[in-house]
Amino acid sequence: MNGSQRRRVVVKIGSSSLTASEGGLRREQIEYFAAELAGIAAAGEQVVLVTSGAVAAGFARLGFEKRPKLTHxxxxxxxxxxxxLMQAYNEAFARCGRVVAQVLLTRFDFSNRRRILNASATLEELLNRGVIPIINENDTVSVDELKFGDNDTLSALVANLVQARCLLICTDMNGLYTEDPRKNPDARRIERVSALSDELFAMAGGSGSAVGTGGMRSKLEAARIAIRGGVQVFIGRAARPGDLRAAAFGDGDGTYFDAELQKLSVKKQWVGFHSVPQGSVVVDEGARRALAEGGKSLLPAGVKRVEGDFHPGDVIEVALEDGRRIGRxxxxYAAWQLQAAAGLSTEEVQRRLEVPRIEVIHRDEWVLF
Structure with a gap:
């Protein structure tokens, strides 16, 4: 574990671990996780729980036979x-002598600097008072274009926000395998990952369960966010007493992802993972090399196409012709300025346009995916 981080553990539990396929809560699972998290807290850690399960817990009560599809x-x-969900957690944690608090967040909360600073201050106060915050996406008001998609991403953003030393993502699989072990008995579990690669994402496969939304791929995306913030990640299973505590202290039944030694600054974390891009640009191979391999800024000469309506100071994404995003x-520049400058040399841009900085994106305000 990263010794420079605070003694904080963020745990993410998905719908499939808490709810039945036909809907409703599995109380024995709520009791199990409450006891596990209380045990971690008793060992001196400050604990944050990121939970899914609200939709799955409620749809049967409304008369739906299966998880609904329509937003409303x-x-x-x-x-x-x-x-x-909160009633069940409150009762289970109370039996363990722990006070809990509900915190509902949306993507907009993270994209707005003031709102996320307020959320951070609230979490700090709760943790310093020994309370276990229970965080979920505010599904009742979230709109599709601003949703996290699953709480794996939310858990990674929260882990960075509270500067946790580790993030534990609980799943029904005991880690990442070279192939699906349910289909290939020769599949090998990967014990530790020091760097994420395209090959690892290819191994991760597709979607999750009928009551949840996240599969192994979304968990790898979450791991990518967390480790860039200096947080170690565990993806694996917790089913028996002591499993979650073992995972928190480096001996879990799953895969560990090492935190990057050179973690992103708070500002770059916001740019890379919290902000909502207002547009995008498509760049050529030379610009990709300069950004990804040379540590350079993006210049107008490398821009091939501009998409969206943005203004100076906005966050935009950078992609290649084949659609792959390489960073943000x-x-x-404003979008109209960049359309006029795209493909031009620095000297030509300076003759034609009045811009405060020649770089489209300066390397100090750039995050590589």
């Missing part, structure tokens, strides 16, 4: 289910 149906289910950063 899911939001109504979440409104009912979140109350049931703070842009120094």
């Amino acid at each position: 149906e899911k939001q109504a289910s979440a409104a009912v289910g979140q109350a049931l 950063g703070v842009v120094n």
Whole structure:
């Protein structure tokens, strides 16, 4: 574990671990995780729980036979289910002598600097008072274009926000395998990952369960966010007493992902993972090499196409012709200016346009994916 981080552990538990396939909560699972988290807290760690399960807990109460598809149906289910979920957690943690607090967040909260600073201050106060914050996405008010998609991403953002030393993502698989072990008995589990690669994402496969939304790929995306913030990640299984505590202290049944030694600054974390891009640019291979391999800034000469309506100071994404995103950063041009400057040399841009900085995105305000 990264010794420079605080003694804080963020644990993410998905819908499939807490709810039945036909809907409703599995109380024995709530009791199990409450006892595990209370044990970690008793060992001197400050604990944050990121939980899914509101929609799955509530849809049966509303008369749905299976998880609904329409947004308003899911939001109504979440409104009912979140109350049931927190009631169950509150009762289970109380039996362990622990006080809990509900914190509901949206993507907009993270994209707005003031709102996320307020959320950070609240979490600090709760943790310093020995309370276990229970965080979920505010499904009742979230809109599709600003949703996290699953709580794996939310857990990684929270882990960075509270400067946790580790993030534990619980799943029904005991780690990342070279192939699906349910289909190939010769599949090998990967014990430790020091760097994420395209090959690892290819191994991760697709979607999750009928009651959840996240598969192994979304967990790898979450790991990528967390380790860039200096947080070690564990993805694996916790089913028996002591499993979660073992995972928190380096001996879990799963895969560990090492934190990057050179973690991103708070500002770059916001640019790379919290902000909502206002547009994008497509760049050529030379610009990709300069950004990804040379540590250079993006210049107008490397821009091939501009998409969206953005202004100086906005965050935009950078992609290649084949659609692959390579990163994002703070842009120094308005969209109309960049359309006029795209493909031109530095000297030509300086003759034609009045811009405060020649770089489209300066390397100090750039995050490589």
